[in-house]
Amino acid sequence: MDLTTVADDLVVIHDGERVHRFDGLEPxxxxxxxxxxxxxxxRPGGALLCRIGTVNDVHFGETEAGWLGESLPADQVSLVRSAPGEAPYPETMNRAAVDEMQAADLDAVFVKGDLSVDGQAAEWAAFEACYRPPFGERLHVVRGNHDAYHGQSEYAGDRWIDLEGITIGLLDTVIPTRTTGWLRPDQLAAIDAELATRPGPVLLMGHHQQWIAGPSGRRSDDYFGLHPDASDALDEVVERHANVIGYTAGHTHRHRVRRMRRSGVPTIEVGCVKDFPGTWAEYRVFEGGVMQVVHRVSSPEALSWSERCRHLYAVYGVDYEAYALGVVGERCFVFPERAA
Structure with missing residues (x-):
């Protein structure tokens, strides 16, 4: 039994493939x-100005879930695949996510990378066929590491999207051919300049999660995320701009919130669409603040697939269920205010 979603007016509980939804609640x-x-x-004060949705790690073209690098021989890895007669699971999960986001009547949808599994033209075409017709000009996309392992440049570059009550900075964190992410010095300077022109709230988004120093302070050039130097540099930029309310990423296939060390701003990870728990994130923008609400994709077909993926990576000793789902307070929350 998972308390999946808690908003100001909504609670959703999943009991396996059974969904309990409670709407119209008091904040x-x-x-x-x-x-x-x-x-x-x-509920933050004032009027609701806009609602936006995000997804990441949609992985069109993937056919097997459960690989974790090459640390075990293939015959020892327990992989999960679509059953004979079923649609490929990225199609199942993403089409259900699109249906839910369409029903929410969002003002914009942001895709934070890993549109494909290998950056192949057919995989991007499948992504476009799923996401572009429903959302059109409301769709904003940036690449992930899976989209550039062969040096590709599709969906590259930063984008700045102004919506009512908020600006979204969609950042390209990819190093082509590499898993690790980066923000170049000239890119950081451009981000700094953009932030200076926008007095209202800004939410930054990218594919790679930030490195945040732990108790050991260990830094690694091969960190599985945004390189420590780039992570610190982003924090320094954010510290100078009190309008930045957070940075939200994908890549890790988990839900987690930490704080940047200098600015104290939330740095957020949102789980993947393609397997357990199979989620998309909504941002409700009010005059008085912004709320993140994570939704589990809940069509019968999507739940049937994502339930099969609860125990991915168990052969590696990973508790994927706890890792991927996280805790409700790190999926659903109101962004803290920053001092001017």
Whole structure:
């Protein structure tokens, strides 16, 4: 039984493939449903200005879930595949996510990389066929490492999108042919300059999660995410601009929130679409603040697939269920205010 989503007016609980949805709730109020309890999110003040959605790690073209590098022989890895007669699972998961985002009547949709598994033209075409017709000019896309392993440049470059009440900075963090991410010095200077022109709230998005120093302080050029030097440099830029409310990424296929060391701003990871739990994130922008609400893709076909993926990577000793889902407070929350 998973308390999957808690918003200001909504609670969703998943019991395997069964969905319990409770709408029309009061904000900032205690609840107890089907044996699980909690409190709805407080609603920021003022009018609702816009709603946006994000997905990442959609992986069109993937046919096997469960690989974790090459640390075990192939015959020892437990892989999960679509069953005979089923659609490829990236199609199942992404089409269901698109249907949910369409029903939410979002003002914009942002895709934060790994559109494909190998950056092949057919994989990008499948992505475009799924996402472009429903959202048209509301769709904004940046590449991930899987889209550039062969040096490709499709979906490259930063983008700045101004919406009512918020600006989204969609950052290209990719180093072609590499898994590790980077922000170049000239790119950081351009980000700094863009932020100076926008007095209202800004949410930064990219594919790679930030490196945040742990107790050991260990740095690595091969960090599986945004290189430590680039991560620190982004924090320094954010520290100079109190309008930045957070940085949100994919890449890790998990839900987690940490804080940048200098600025204290949330640095967020949102889980993948393609397997467990199979999610998309909504941002509700009010005059008085911004809320993140993570939704689990809940069509019967999507839940049937994602439930099969709860225990991916168990052969490696990974508790993927706990890792990928995380805790509800790091999926659903109101962004903290920053001092001017």
């Amino acid at each position: 900032d109020a205690d609840f107890e449903f089907v044996g699980l309890s909690g409190r709805t999110l407080p």
